[in-house]
Amino acid sequence: MTQQLYARPDTIEEAVSLLSHGTWRLLAGGTDFYPAQGSRPIRDDILDLNGIAALRGFERTDAGIRIGARTTWSDIVRADLPPAFDGLKLAAREVGSVQIQNTGTVAGNLCNASPAADGVPALLTLDASVELCSAGGTRVLPLPDFILGNRRTALQPGELVTAVLVPASADEGRSTFLKLGARRYLVISIAMVAARIAIEGGRVAHAAVAVGACSEVARRLTTLEADLVGQAADASLARVVQDRHVAGLTPIGDVRADASYRKEAAREIVARALARLAGDAEDIAA
DSSP: OOOOOEEOOSSHHHHHHHHTSSOEEEESSOTTHHHHHTTSOOOSEEEEOTTOGGGSSEEEETTEEEEETTOBHHHHHHSOOOGGGHHHHHHHTTSSSHHHHHHOBHHHHHHHTOTTOTHHHHHHHTTOEEEEEETTEEEEEEHHHHEEETTEEOOOTTOEEEEEEEEGGGGSSEEEEEEEOSSSSSOOOSEEEEEEEEEETTEEEEEEEEEESSSSSOEEOHHHHHHHTTOBSSGGGGGGOOGGGGTTOOOOOOSSOOHHHHHHHHHHHHHHHHHHHHHHHHHHHO
């Protein structure tokens, strides 16, 4: 019987060196790892990333904010971040129970590549990119180029996600997140939306809107974003949303909801998210 290997490196360099030799199964928060394993004995070589301090936390630079791959959702909730990250904080509170939020990691949520991953829409509205390291060097992919489909990513053999990068340009404005499920808490989404708007002179200067759980991957609604620019940031903003703005979504029907309901729900919660942001803008102006 072949003996399984276990390694717990202290540095990113050591981790990618190990990854360049052999086939390893990565372990960080474990909130996807252990449910997928079930009661079966572990047959894989395990590379435990929890000893790498450099993979956890936030770093602010002139280029933007770097979120370490091992940063947990509870870390995000507690972090001192600009209002543009409010949607990400709200999404963080929806990632399972508090126990899951305390251990589940940002990179794990992305690498799992579920269409209903709560963190993805908010990160899309922040124009996030994914930093990948290997023994051959580092590359950075925009988030839409990293998540390729249901449970599929652009991660190559020997690569490790080391950070999520949010550019300084995404610091502007305010954001929010709304999720629709069969119950209020601890539920997989029927539909969810993240939205971020920047306002100048009482009108929308920039908009980013993303919908999750309604396509194979979460999607930005670019036509709606363009139509929002120049609109008054008041109660009328929600009325900009039309059926054509969600026409490109491709939801499935399953035990949680049929496809037509998902698309209708997506339009409604997009409108509600914009109404919330417009209301916040009016409160600030007052």
